[in-house]
Amino acid sequence: MPEKTVKxxxxxxxxxxxxxxxxxxxxxxxxxxxxxxxxxxxFYFKKSAGEPEVKKVEYETLEMExxxxxxxxxxxxxxxxxQMTLEYPKNExxxxxxxxxxxxxxxxxxxxxxxxxxxxxxxxxxxxALKKDLLKAINSRLEHGKVEGIYFTDYLVQ
Numbered sequence: 001m002p003e004k005t006v007k008x009x010x011x012x013x014x015x016x017x018x019x020x021x022x023x024x025x026x027x028x029x030x031x032x033x034x035x036x037x038x039x040x041x042x043f044y045f046k047k048s049a050g051e052p053e054v055k056k057v058e059y060e061t062l063e064m065e066x067x068x069x070x071x072x073x074x075x076x077x078x079x080x081x082x083q084m085t086l087e088y089p090k091n092e093x094x095x096x097x098x099x100x101x102x103x104x105x106x107x108x109x110x111x112x113x114x115x116x117x118x119x120x121x122x123x124x125x126x127x128x129a130l131k132k133d134l135l136k137a138i139n140s141r142l143e144h145g146k147v148e149g150i151y152f153t154d155y156l157v158q
Contacts, residue, residue, distance in 0.1 A: 059087050060095055061087050063084075064084050064105075067083070068080070078118050082154060084150050086150060087151065088148055108137045108141055127152060131152075135148075135149075
């Protein structure tokens with residue numbers, strides 16, 4: 001049996017359908033935009049699980065005295081004058097050890113420097129290699145930590 005429809009009902013359904021579509025579209029757009037903002041904020045403020053939190057380490061420094069050494073050379077006499085600052089993490093035991101062993105550290109620095117030749121200290125990139133050698137020599141004498149940086153404050157070859 002065919003259903004009877006009320007005369008004005010068909011037009012009402014047609015008119016309300018576009019209104020419902022507009023409302024649903026507006027809600028959908030709102031949800032997409034809100035989701036985008038939420039995802040953006042999550043990734044912007046999120047700390048990566050793979051990246052450890054960076055801890056700021058405080059450092060202390062010790063300025064070494066001027067050192068003048070003869071370079072190991074077969075031809076002629078060449079002098080190397082250097083002054084450096086040692087940088088190490090702030091640690092009371094390490095600071096005491098470095099202060100007590102300052103004379104030993106000076107000795108190991110002089111010995112290491114004297115073993116270098118003119119070609120070891122003159123080229124532009126030689127300072128970094130020399131720093132690595134000096135750090136290795138110094139840290140071999142320390143028990144309560146390590147010196148992490150050496151900075152040349154004077155570097156003269158003659």
